[in-house]
Amino acid sequence: MMISWYIILPFLGGLLAWLAGRKHADAARWVSVAVLALDLMLVLVGWLLYFPIKGGRETGAWLMEFQHPWVPQLGIGFHVGLDGLSLLLVLLALFLGIIAVLGSWKEIERRVGFFHLNLLWTLAGVIGVFLALDLFLFYFFWELMLVPMYFLIALWGHENRAYASVKFFIFTQLGSLLMLLSIIGLYIVHGQTTGNYTFDYQELLQTDMSPQLSFWLMLGFLAAFAVKLPVVPLHTWLADAHAEAPTAGSVILAGLLLKTGAYGLIRFLFPFFPEAAASISGLGMALGVAGIIYGALLAFAQQDLKKLIAYTSISHMGFVLLGLFAGNEAAFQGVVIQMICHGIGTGGLFIIAGALQERLRTRELDKMGGLWSAMPRMGGCALVLALASLGLPGLGNFVGEFLILLGVFPDNPGLAALAATGLVAAAVYALWLVQKVFFGPAGEGPIIADATRRELVMLSAMIALLFILGLYPQPVLDTLRPAFAVLGEAQGYSSKAGLNERPDGIPRVGKGIASP
Numbered sequence: 001m002m003i004s005w006y007i008i009l010p011f012l013g014g015l016l017a018w019l020a021g022r023k024h025a026d027a028a029r030w031v032s033v034a035v036l037a038l039d040l041m042l043v044l045v046g047w048l049l050y051f052p053i054k055g056g057r058e059t060g061a062w063l064m065e066f067q068h069p070w071v072p073q074l075g076i077g078f079h080v081g082l083d084g085l086s087l088l089l090v091l092l093a094l095f096l097g098i099i100a101v102l103g104s105w106k107e108i109e110r111r112v113g114f115f116h117l118n119l120l121w122t123l124a125g126v127i128g129v130f131l132a133l134d135l136f137l138f139y140f141f142w143e144l145m146l147v148p149m150y151f152l153i154a155l156w157g158h159e160n161r162a163y164a165s166v167k168f169f170i171f172t173q174l175g176s177l178l179m180l181l182s183i184i185g186l187y188i189v190h191g192q193t194t195g196n197y198t199f200d201y202q203e204l205l206q207t208d209m210s211p212q213l214s215f216w217l218m219l220g221f222l223a224a225f226a227v228k229l230p231v232v233p234l235h236t237w238l239a240d241a242h243a244e245a246p247t248a249g250s251v252i253l254a255g256l257l258l259k260t261g262a263y264g265l266i267r268f269l270f271p272f273f274p275e276a277a278a279s280i281s282g283l284g285m286a287l288g289v290a291g292i293i294y295g296a297l298l299a300f301a302q303q304d305l306k307k308l309i310a311y312t313s314i315s316h317m318g319f320v321l322l323g324l325f326a327g328n329e330a331a332f333q334g335v336v337i338q339m340i341c342h343g344i345g346t347g348g349l350f351i352i353a354g355a356l357q358e359r360l361r362t363r364e365l366d367k368m369g370g371l372w373s374a375m376p377r378m379g380g381c382a383l384v385l386a387l388a389s390l391g392l393p394g395l396g397n398f399v400g401e402f403l404i405l406l407g408v409f410p411d412n413p414g415l416a417a418l419a420a421t422g423l424v425a426a427a428v429y430a431l432w433l434v435q436k437v438f439f440g441p442a443g444e445g446p447i448i449a450d451a452t453r454r455e456l457v458m459l460s461a462m463i464a465l466l467f468i469l470g471l472y473p474q475p476v477l478d479t480l481r482p483a484f485a486v487l488g489e490a491q492g493y494s495s496k497a498g499l500n501e502r503p504d505g506i507p508r509v510g511k512g513i514a515s516p
Contacts, residue, residue: 002046003064003080006090007128009039010097014120021113028113032101032120040094047087051479063087070137075187075198080131084483088336088476089130089263092343095465096255097123100248102458103351107247107358108156115156118148119248126256130263133201135183138268142179142224145257146172149249157244164244171237175227182220186272189213205271218273225269228261229317232291239298242310243363247354250306254313254350255343262320262339266332270324271487277325284325285408289418291318296425300432305356305363308433309349312389315422316342316397322419323404331407332484333477338400340476341469345388345397348462352382355455356437359448365433369440371448378451379438381459386430388466391423396469 013035021028050063065081082090100119108115121144128141146169154165183199190207191197198204209217227234242250270277277284295314302308319338323331355378356371357363372379388395391402401423409416451459469476 001066002042003066003082003131004078006039006043006082007080007124007131009035009042010120010124010127013039014117014124017116017120018113021111021116025109025112028116029101029105032116033098035120036094036097036101036123040091040098043087043090043094046082047091047479051084051087065133067133070134074136075191075196075200076136077134077200078137079134079200080128080137081133082131083486084479084481085263085266085336085487086130086483088340088479089259090127092259092340093123093126093130093256096251096343096347099347099351099458099462100251102454103251103354104246104248105454107354111155115152115248118151119252122148122152122252123256126252126260129260134199135186135201135204135268136199138201139176139180139183142176142260145260146176149252149257152249152252153241153245156246157249158246159244160240161244164240167237168241171227171234172224175224175234178220179224180220182217185213185217185220189217201268207272211275214273215276215279218269218276221264221269221272225261225264228264229258229321230261230314231287231321232294232314232318235291235295235314238314239307239310242313242350243304243306247350250310250350250354251347254310255347258313258317259339259343262317262324262335265324266335266487278327281325281327285322285412285415288318288320288322288325289415289422291315291321292419292422293318293425296422296429299429300425303365305353305365305368305433305437306350307363308365308429309346309353312349312426312429313342313346315426316346316389318422319401319404319419322408322415326404326407326411328407329481329484330403332487333480334400334403334405334407336400336480337396337469337473337476338404341388341396341400341466344462344465345385345395348381348385348459349389351455351458351462352378352385355451365436368437370438372438374448375438375450377456379434381451381456381463382438383434384463384466385459386434388463388470390426390430394467394470396466396473399470399473 013032017028017031020031046064062081062083067077067079070076070078101116125141125144128144129138132138132141150165150169153161153168157164186204186207187197187199189209190204193208196203230238241253245253292315295311295318299308299311299315302311316338320335323335353363356368360368388397391398405416405420408419
């Protein structure tokens with residue numbers, strides 16, 4: 001049951017932090033850090049114990065799996081599993097969870113215990129999404145993420161927090177309801193064809209259905225995942241939510257909630273509906289490129305620091321969408337590395353944005369400038385994170401974007417070339433951000449304190465991970481390889497097949513945007 005504790009600990013830790021916060025605010029903070037650190041250690045122990053045994057064989061077997069009946073009359077079970085993909089994302093969730101707690105240490109001063117309850121329960125929902133192998137359980141955790149994140153924005157956000165939280169709730173809830181309809185449809189179709197009504201992931205993979213029904217059910221899943229990713233034009237909730245959320249909320253939103261959309265595409269949409277997904281591959285790749293360019297242009301046009309960083313997320317997630325619909329191992333590896341590095345790098349930028357807002361009482365770029373002389377340590381960290389965002393070689397984002405473009409180019413060089421222009425746009429907005437905040441004309445005001453020891457520890461850890469992933473990504477690639485083998489087999493494709501082809505030579509996806 002070790003894998004179950006990955007989810008249970010944040011639940012219990014949230015309750016304990018809430019109770020501890022009634023005694024003293026710092027007690028809630030320390031309890032949250034301790035629980036997340038313990039959970040992180042358990043996941044690392046599981047990686048060290050099980051991956052050399054199971055993952056090393058490249059059989060694709062789950063590293064850990066636990067199954068227990070929950071509502072057997074309806075075919076609902078508590079079924080969770082950990083493979084290389086979910087392992088890396090759970091590690092990311094716990095690491096960013098610790099960063100979120102540390103980043104909000106001084107920012108949150110009221111209802112501190114309840115704040116950490118919502119924060120840890122959001123993390124529990126995210127981890128549950130990454131581990132669930134029962135579709136009812138998956139939907140339960142998918143919805144669980146929504147409610148505490150709504151409270152994080154609505155109760156501890158900034159001036160327009162009510163508008164931003166309601167908009168976030170409506171967008172994500174509408175997508176979730178469409179996915180629920182598709183889950184119920186899949187459940188009914190499987191039950192009618194096999195006589196076994198179940199929500200189990202492995203059994204539903206074997207469901208036979210007509211191409212038309214498969215397409216419509218696929219659209220329900222796609223709606224939920226596209227909103228969460230987010231895909232242009234379903235992105236409009238993101239900037240408002242980021243701008244009004246507290247620092248911890250922005251870190252979790254950018255670093256984790258967006259990744260649940262990409263994870264859903266990888267784990268559920270493509271394996272369940274391979275032919276239907278292949279029929280929209282050209283459109284998916286085109287929307288990915290549109291997101292890359294459009295997000296970069298919107299980022300450059302912002303005067304609100306947090307909105308600028310939020311729009312960079314749309315651009316980076318465009319690379320993720322492009323790589324997912326490319327349908328080969330190189331692009332898949334690039335997608336996962338991009339997800340991890342974006343979570344770390346953008347989370348770091350939001351930590352800096354929160355620290356600047358705490359000191360300057362503003363997010364407006366025009367009211368900043370010349371801060372390098374007063375904040376050289378904070379400025380140095382911001383410069384490195386900005387360079388990571390633009391894809392500088394030696395940092396992890398470069399590896400992810402390079403692998404994605406490498407996977408896309410042989411099949412569609414035109415889209416790969418257009419996507420590469422996003423790297424140029426990223427250099428513009430990233431360097432403009434640093435110049436505007438730290439090297440522009442100095443504004444009038446009191447002397448600003450540089451980064452504290454707590455902030456330096458957080459930012460240094462994030463920068464170190466970006467360098468490690470940029471210089472030596474092989475452990476991550478090795479961890480992903482067995483997972484890709486299983487996911488490819490579930491879709492009927494092989495990692496050794498030609499680009500966008502089945503092992504039997506039948507085309508996997510269309511060539512170009514105009515293909516069906």
